[in-house]
Amino acid sequence: MQTMIEKVVHSDPVETAEKPHELSLRVTDLCKTYITDKQSLNVLRNVNFSMRKGDFVSVMGPSGSGKSTLLYTVSGMDKPTSGDVEFFGQNIAKLGENKMADLRLNEMGFVFQQMHMLRNLSVFDNIILAAYHASVKVSASHRRDINEKAKALMRRFDIIDIMDKDITEVSGGQLQRACLCRALINDPKMIFADEPTGSLNSKAAAEVMDKLNTLNREGATILLVTHDIKVAARTDKTLYIVDGNIQGELELGKYGDTGEAKTREKNLSNWLVNMGW
């Protein structure tokens, strides 16, 4: 069954210098089929949804429903079998490998469930690597600017004291915040997060979500996959996906203070139960 999502209306427009209602992502008839051992598996089936700049959207669904595949396909990390994905007006489903890599480097930020980092590099080097790679010129002053920017991000995420540490020397929460810093180093237009709190304890998860909410308030557009109600409750809207199909969405509005959290979680939980979770 094909489900169209109602047009999202922002009750609390984002205060940014750019146009508040600009579309950041439009997904149209997106399908993804895997073929393994003579069998084809339709993981995504005619998915349609859109996001505006400044939106913070979560995707929920049971295991194997296609959440992560949706995230990877709409972020250009995987090619769709059919359908279109417009990222800030550009159809990335048709983009070549190199252009897609450039887009990921300069306009997208990624955070994964596992805190994937290069083992041989320090926390700080992992953060600045993408920025160094994005630089057209190799100049000391430019690199100094990158270093300062990375330090500022680390200060902001309270991890400046681990900058020279090895990635095996820091906690999971610190490492995930470092992954966030890395995702932000090139000022991406949108952040994609695949269960960013999945490997963290509740305190560390809350810290990471605080940072994502702050970023969103400052104008960042975020698409996040989770199966944690507490995490989804802190997003503006939740999409519910089953068998590669979006079954419904719940508009939660902008997350404000901690007192509001319980109510949002309860509403979301009730909705999910109604959706058959």
Added chain:
Amino acid sequence: MHLSILKNDLRRKKSVNLILTVFIILAAMLMGGSSSVLFSTTTAVDHMLEKSNVPDMSIYTFDQPDVVGAVEAWADTSDKIESYRVEDALLMMISAFSRDGRRVVDDKDLVSAFLVAVPENDSKIFNQENQALELSPGEIAIPMGFHKTYDLEIGDTLDIVADGKTTSFVISAYSKDVVFGSDMMASKRFVIHADDFSRFHSQESLDLIKNKIWSVNAKEGVSFEALSNDFSRRAVTVITTIDIATIRQTYLVPMLIATVMIVVSVSLILISFLILRFTIVFTIQEDYREIGVMKGIGIRSKVVRRIYRTKYLAIALFGGLVGFGLSFIYSNIMMRSLNDLFMMDNGVGQIVFTLIGSALVVGLSMLFSSMCTRKINKVSVVEAIRKGNTGERFSKSKRLSLYTKKSLRAPGFLALSDIFNGFRKFLVLTLTFTLGTLLIIVPLNMINTLKDKDEMMKIFGMPPHDVTMMTERAFQVAVTSGQEAIEEEIQEMQNASERAGYPVDLHLEIGYSANIFVDEPDEGMRIDVLQGIRFPIEDYDYSEGRAPIRENEIAVSTMVAETLNLQIGDTVSVQVGQEEYAMLVTAIYSSINNMGMNIRAPEAFVFTSTSPSTISIIGSFETMPEDLEKATAAIKAQNPDISISFEEDEYQRYIGGTVEAIDGMKNLIVVVVLSIIFLITCLIVRMLISREISQIALLKSIGFRCSSLSRWQIGRISIILVLSVAVGTALSLPLSHLLTGSIFGMLGASSVTAVIEPLQVYAVYPLIFLVSTITAVVVSIGQIKQTPVSEINSQE
């Protein structure tokens, strides 16, 4: 159940299992093939001597009643002889061969040849297929060198012009003749059918001189040196005597080539050992997660180990078997250049050595897999699932900082960082590249040393000279009329040269066969006494001491000094013919002539009771002619009997035919080593990438293009490669000197230094190596493009 686990494993981990199988095949091929090469080359000369049934001593005499009687008397009465046989032969000048009415050989090759019927008992001759020679009437077999030098092919007609009469033969085989086969043996044997031979032999001829060949075998316990000494005391006039030591000496250059091949084979065995261990360890680490899961569900460690050992046994047996088959092709390729020179043992011995080499690979594979799976007993379930990591943190590693390397681009930095932080991962590759460089450059230096005319002339014991001259008369009077008659001939040659406008200062180099001993003559050794006439003895090369000047002084070669434990100032007895002389050692020098068994006597010393065994007339021009052909023509215009050969010609005569084989072998080694390194690099790079899939996916996810990732991969292997080639090249220098010194040292030359061609050693070959190996990396990194970003989650 175990079987289905194995079947699934083999199906699911196709690429890693395939790489392991290919490596085992490669290792089995290298080890089996190299063992076979090792066996065949080390036994080559002895195998040829045995197969050809070469007697302890062959004596070539004229068919004259007094000479035949004297030899017969010695052979019948000597207590050192077990048995002897005598056969007929004909001595002719090689210039008697003609093709289409024209002489086949250049007139400067004043060389004699023996015409014989197919030998059936002693000193047998074989064809290129290593089968005993069989000829029909009207057919002739020619030596391989003769075929190559004069472009004579099987099926060509070759005429023998004797006493103005031409007899035509059809060339039907290229012969392998252990006695006369070496380039260093100037005379050659040409073989015809027994009927044709009888016809020639029954006629009286001036051009085909009747000879006898005496094949003499010593009694058990009597050395051939003792036999040779016993005969030399009889002072019989002979054309030549050839004993086994002499034959071995003539294969000196091919033996050097064989030694290079042995060095290459040993190194390749070492490389295959390295890659085998690396691959097994790598593959078992890949299986760790499955091992953890099996332990987790309660399968006992012993059973888990058995499952994996069965898997590796199956792969090792399959790889070993295929490698065993391929090793025959490999060893045949490696020995192709030696096959022209030697008759290799391709029999049971070779198969056994190949089998042992291949079986060793299977055994080593099982040993390595057993050692690696032993850890299964100790490792906890969680550790195994984490692929051997204990999960222990706070183990800070040494690392490079990107932010301190301000001038490096990200891919370059990643390449450096990988090497700096995880050099162990590249250790096998580093060792392989270093060994590969050594394998190319060390043989290259040794081969360049062999190809260096000056160095070779020096170690053959020849003093520096420009030209060698000879006339047929000088050749004859040397044997029959003594030194004074030769000197007249020398004077005539000098006069002719001066009249032609090329004044030359000639002198005579004579060699006498002698016995040298300290106490008892029977404990002595057969040596050559070298004597330069009309040449200042101070001008020869001595490594220590002073030139022997007085008649009771000699210089001894390093080999003689070492064997008899002689030092400068010692006295030694030299027995030439019937006479015995007490001589004082005044100097030691380096020489490989007669396997280093020679001494040098001053001109003041006069041998009274024997004829020289070798003579040559050599000298230097006042001014070296620029146009050698023009000079030759001018001198021959003054005296047509003079044959002239320059340093180049002599080099060709001693080593010439071998040079082609040397070059062929050098090219073969380069091609084989480059191919093997190419394959190893491809496989190791693929293995490294398969382990880094998640890191590649991570870098892709943050926006690295495939081209940047390729630069990272190529960059790090290039750094390793450049470092290894630099280390290999640097090591090759002392190693070449060491190996060249010790190999020539074994042959009697103590002061040989490797000849280094800087352009080849420091530029051309390292560059070829770099280009070939980087090409291997480029063709192996295709996996990067195929890696989807979703593989990021395969990171453990």
